[in-house]
Amino acid sequence: MKITTLTTMFSRWFSNAADIPDSIRITLPMLVSLGVFYSFGFTSAGISGLITAWLLGTQARSLPYLKRLQILSISAVITVMATYLAFLVFDNMWLSAITLCSIAILYGLMSNQRPHIRLFGYNFGFIYIMAIHFAAVGDSFTIILMANIFAALCVMLSSLILWPFFNGRILQQHTVTVDNALTDWLNELRFSDNEAQLAAKRQFFYQSAHNLAYYSNSISSSKRAIKIKIELQRLLEMSEYIICLERALSFDLHQSTRIRLFKWIELTVEQLKNNQQITATFVTNEYKNTPYIIDIIEKFKRCYNFDTFSTPDNSKNIYLFTSDSAAFISDFCQALKFNSKEWRHAGKIAVTLAVTQFLTEFYHLPQGYWISLTAFIVLLTSSMAVTNHRIWNRFSGTALGGIYCFVCLYFVPPQHLILLTSISVFFAFTSYHKERYDIHVFWLTSMIVFAISLLSPDNTYVSFYRIIDTLFGVTIAFSVNYFIAPSWTMTWLDRHTSNMIKSQILYVAVLNKPQWEQKINLYQSQQRYYALNGEVMNLLREPNLSPRTSKDWLSLLVLIQRLNDGLLLATKLGIQSNESHATARWIGQLQWIEQTFPDRCKHGELPPFDNETTPIPEDMLCALIEKDIQQLTAWMLYQRAFVV
Structure with missing residues (x-):
């Protein structure tokens, strides 16, 4: 194997030089929180602080300094609430399970939010599950809460310390x-x-x-x-x-x-x-x-x-x-609508966590909380394809990480566990920027196993328990995702496409109105195009997708984008053609496409207009729009089954 090939392969496991400062910003509070409380003999609190610093540190990534201050302040309050709530309900099995499912529903309804806002729900659920475990094994609420607050303050310090120097x-x-x-x-x-x-x-x-x-x-x-x-x-x-x-x-x-x-x-x-x-x-x-x-x-x-x-x-x-704040309210109201994708995702997470909690309690599994955490983590997004990808990467990364940890725990003396944890923390977040989830999980597994081993240094089999727990978690998540509450992207695509075409019809209808009114419809059309584009990208990751289907949807995106650009051209320049009935004809054609789209694969009547006999105008602007709509119509007709 060539040296360049080996270099390329290993470079995937590490971050670029430009990402290292942000990796250090995340890792320092984690190691400080673990080291301080471990040195005072509060190992569980140190692990809790390590995890809290991890969650809050990644949430502050790629945010402006003032926004970091706002987001981290809210996250610190959420950390305190999650910890208090966990210790309040842990001794009542039914109450703790109902609380966890309620958090899952709220988390699912926030799945359409901006990433750093969505992480509020994720952090609340993660810290709640971890705190439930610490409460169940008899750790002190005061010490765990102090560790979490200390970790939050460390994250805020490391995230904001360079504000005066680098803001401008x-x-x-x-x-x-x-x-x-x-x-x-x-x-x-x-x-x-x-x-x-x-x-x-x-x-x-x-x-x-x-x-x-x-x-x-x-x-x-x-x-x-x-x-x-x-x-x-x-x-x-x-x-x-x-x-x-x-x-x-x-x-x-x-x-x-x-x-x-x-x-x-x-x-x-x-x-x-x-x-x-x-x-x-x-x-x-x-x-x-x-x-x-x-x-x-x-x-x-x-x-x-x-x-x-x-x-x-x-x-x-x-x-x-x-x-x-405006985006949160708008997106949350959208998620609350009946039959929204977010409601389905919320129900899926709630069912999954209910099953994991039942199995943990019924079989009295030691450290069974990691089964719930695994299921909670892999169901981060509502996309079927992304979830399946995360499930596989979660298990493969955990399995490799578990084997690596077993070897290290077997041969390395227990007094070096802090060093092993520190190395794993650093590499976990240098690889985090590569967005290779399997590599990130490999190092996260090492970090968690080494940290937990600090509680019982002689137990070298903790890595295998971790693998088994992850296997249970991903199996439950996979079963719910596939058999109980599947959410195939194709079931949502028609709705997004219909909304997209409706926005284009409204756009065409206002081409003779003032430009500010046209701009409103332009931005709405762009926003719906981005939503459709995101769903198509999710579709392309799903298994068993035929090459024909993937190319068809990609070509539809191109045709819709062309039409949007043609309408923007009309907004900027105004239609100078003598064809006063052009916009009415375009609206009629787009309405036929919008009405026919759900049944595009069935035999049906031909459109009430004939593209072949409709001449292309000599005027460039009208010709571009006319051609774009004709290509959309041709795409629709091409979807129909062959008539025998």
Whole structure:
């Protein structure tokens, strides 16, 4: 085997150099909490502090400093509540089980929240289960609570200590990233007409813009926050003109027009990189459809050079400027709706934990709490594919970690257990950034087994108990996930697609309305596209999915994105065609697609319009939208079974 291959294989187990500072930020409070209470003889409290510091430290990842302070303060209160509640109900089996199932339901209903908000429910449940175990074995409530509070304070200190030194630098890095992402995306139009590459550039820009917007929500200076939001609004407006250019280039433009447009993009990119005003001009001898391109370019230049945005549209611009509190209320109300995916997920977690608790109590399993924890962890998301992936990785990582721990416990003297725990903690969170769940679980298993071994250093078989508990937990989770409450992505896709097409119908209906009204429908359409895209990505991870089905759904995403971009072009430029009935025809076609979509695989009547006889308008804007809708209709007809 080549050295480069070995290097690549082993590099997956460790983080990049840039991730190490954040890994140290997470690991230091864990080791300090364990070391302090272990040195005073309170080993159980040290383990509790270790776990609390782990949960809170990962929750603070990738958050602005002010937001870290807010989130960690709430998490510290939640830690105290979970610990108190566990010690309050642990001696009543039925009450503790009902409480656990209630936490599971609340956790499931929060599965559609932003990651750091969703972790409130996860942390509450995890700490509650661990505290129940410590209470059951007779540990002192006061000592366990002190350890958890100490761990929370250590996490807050390590997460905020560099605030005065790096706050402005991090914000500057985000600003530069957004500027560079926009420039690279625009420059890519010259080199590639590959939709996948352009989509990747677009996605990176919007993700960078989201990160910057999120930081802008957590700046203590309101004037500075408004300034950043205004500048970001400018960049977002410019990005919409880039989408218009991207869509225009997909049209059959004259070759000389295309070359001159590429030259303009090259000069503009150079001026943007040098922070200069855009002075590059676009001139062409072709008149047909040229006014559209000239209009896009002139508006792009005016937006960058002269436009001022006095009040950012905080409420409507996708989700960029939405505060955590507003997002929480909106997402939670969405989850409470009847027959929502979140209710099903909540019920699934509650049933799973009820089964694990019953088996633990019925068979009096030692350290059976880990069965409940395993099931609780692998059911973190409602996606069937992601859950199955986590189940397999959880077991494989635990099995390998258990074998590694057994070897270490058998050959390494007990006085080195603290060192082994420290090494495992460090590697657990350097590998955490790689998002390789199996590797992360390998080191987490080592960390937990070595930490628990501090309670009974002579018990070298604790690693095998850990493997058996994990096997029970993943088996129960798998059974519930597959046989009792399956949640296949395909059952939700029709609803998301129908909502997507409805939003496009509403968008077309307001194309002759004021631009602010069109923008509202644009942002709603974008948001529903992101939701549909996420569900399709989950579908692609599910087992037994045919190549035909996966390619069909990917192609549908592309067609919907094209139509969205065409409608954005109409918003920016206005429909200049003489066809006054065009929008009514598009609405009728989209309504037929929306009504027929649930039964797309059955034999049915042909659409009441004929795409083959409908001429494509010469007007570029109308031609693009007409063609996009015709391709969507063709996709629908292609889904039908062959008529015998």
